[in-house]
Amino acid sequence: MAVFKSTNDGAAWSRMFLSTEQGDVHAVALQPSNKNNILAGGWTIDPSYNQHSRMYRSTNGGSTWSQVGSAVFGTLYEQLNGICWDPMTPARVLAATSRGVYVSTDAGVTWSVPATMISANDIVADPTRPNNFYAASYNGVYVTTNAGTSWMAMNNGLNTLSVRRLTLDSVNRRLFAATDGDGVYRFSLLTDVPEIAGAGVLPPHFVLEQNYPNPFNPATTIEFSVPENGDYRLAVYNTLGQEVAVLVDARLHAGHHRSVLDASGLASGPYLCRLSGNQGFLVRKLTLIR
Numbered sequence: 392m393a394v395f396k397s398t399n400d401g402a403a404w405s406r407m408f409l410s411t412e413q414g415d416v417h418a419v420a421l422q423p424s425n426k427n428n429i430l431a432g433g434w435t436i437d438p439s440y441n442q443h444s445r446m447y448r449s450t451n452g453g454s455t456w457s458q459v460g461s462a463v464f465g466t467l468y469e470q471l472n473g474i475c476w477d478p479m480t481p482a483r484v485l486a487a488t489s490r491g492v493y494v495s496t497d498a499g500v501t502w503s504v505p506a507t508m509i510s511a512n513d514i515v516a517d518p519t520r521p522n523n524f525y526a527a528s529y530n531g532v533y534v535t536t537n538a539g540t541s542w543m544a545m546n547n548g549l550n551t552l553s554v555r556r557l558t559l560d561s562v563n564r565r566l567f568a569a570t571d572g573d574g575v576y577r578f579s580l581l582t583d584v585p586e587i588a589g590a591g592v593l594p595p596h597f598v599l600e601q602n603y604p605n606p607f608n609p610a611t612t613i614e615f616s617v618p619e620n621g622d623y624r625l626a627v628y629n630t631l632g633q634e635v636a637v638l639v640d641a642r643l644h645a646g647h648h649r650s651v652l653d654a655s656g657l658a659s660g661p662y663l664c665r666l667s668g669n670q671g672f673l674v675r676k677l678t679l680i681r
Contacts, residue, residue: 402571409447420474424481432471444469468668487511489603527554599673623668
């Protein structure tokens, strides 16, 4: 894994290795109060072609790097997708991953495990509102007003919920969301974002997250949220509509849940994952590649 560094406005570049592992760097972020303090992250791939998230830190402007957060990053199939420094609290930084949003309060040295599992593709800070961050996910846009302790969906007007990237126009108070195949949406942030009641708890909603990794071989993780206690069923079907796996068929408590599909005995190709309960049903497409 490596990043490139230029000291002459991009006329020439030097490769700076983060590690000797193979993988992709998905995010690089400079600390606003100290440009020599940089975080970079992404994912590596092991000899069995499994993905693991990684985070690296430089304190000398990118000349040398060391791994940080190894106690929490590195979970199987996790990808690190975005890094965002808090513009009002210099030592705080948030990292968006496929398993949730991690938070560090010591400039990236140590990290807390996400309390709320949002498969986050990107994250941006609101420079005019303390503790406000916005995260892009496969289930729309989420906002936190308490620096990542809890999150709330804000999807009014979105025709598609698969959001890849976010950018914030702090002058005109507008948030732009780049979607997967449905263009760019614009949100007005002139009205106040409500405070989130109940730290660590999402407001009631019924969500089936996109599995990760996807495509996958042979296993993939599926996360979902249910707003109330009840009977729920999570099953996988082939393109003929035949049920090939039942991951959950039980009474569950309200909250976030996770299940792993082991597709060792299935053929390559597309599959459908269906979550059903009192609120109806949700479907996600899964792709198995041998």
